[in-house]
Amino acid sequence: MVQTKTRLPYFDSLLTAFNAGNSEVLQAFGRHVHWGYWENPAAADGSVIDFAKAAEKMCRLVCDAAGVQDGLRILDCGCGFGGTIASLNERFSNLQMVGLNIDERQLARARQEVMATNGNQIEFVEGDACQLPFEDGYFDIVLAVECIFHC
Numbered sequence: 001m002v003q004t005k006t007r008l009p010y011f012d013s014l015l016t017a018f019n020a021g022n023s024e025v026l027q028a029f030g031r032h033v034h035w036g037y038w039e040n041p042a043a044a045d046g047s048v049i050d051f052a053k054a055a056e057k058m059c060r061l062v063c064d065a066a067g068v069q070d071g072l073r074i075l076d077c078g079c080g081f082g083g084t085i086a087s088l089n090e091r092f093s094n095l096q097m098v099g100l101n102i103d104e105r106q107l108a109r110a111r112q113e114v115m116a117t118n119g120n121q122i123e124f125v126e127g128d129a130c131q132l133p134f135e136d137g138y139f140d141i142v143l144a145v146e147c148i149f150h151c
């Protein structure tokens with residue numbers, strides 16, 4: 001049974017839509033569950049594909065601002081369905097990445113969808129970002145993409 005504090009209503013809705021085979025919701029939120037970035041907002045066309053591209057763009061901007069480079073140890077707090085780790089996995093090599101999430105249902109999907117490549121290592125761990133289950137200083141970079149407001 002999922003504990004009450006892990007049951008975010010918007011993730012209940014997403015998982016219900018995925019299970020019902022709603023392809024638009026899957027395209028929009030199957031990888032990233034955050035808002036998007038449009039260099040030119042006037043060019044946004046309102047389509048799911050355009051939204052998914054903008055969500056990926058936002059993820060890349062955050063990771064680039066954090067200074068991700070090959071070979072680092074990276075923690076992604078509130079990793080959702082693993083979209084940020086999937087993006088890093090495609091762009092960089094020899095990363096040691098851990099995705100942390102309070103909701104095991106999301107982690108189960110992340111483990112199914114995101115397979116390590118490029119010499120990267122990936123682990124998805126259940127835990128609370130407010131009480132990190134890792135030793136201090138273990139990671140080079142800690143990301144939290146649209147997660148902090150929950151904490």
Ligand SMILES: C[S@@+](CC[C@H](N)C(=O)[O-])C[C@H]1O[C@@H](n2cnc3c(N)ncnc32)[C@H](O)[C@@H]1O
Pocket residue numbers: 008031032033034077078079080081082083084100101102103106127128129130144145146147150151
């Ligand atoms: C808006 S979603 C963002 C998901 C992901 N970072 C992304 O960009 O696709 C917020 C995420 O934070 C997670 N979360 C909320 N509170 C948390 C906590 N205390 N510890 C770990 N994860 C948490 C939720 O389960 C959810 O996956």
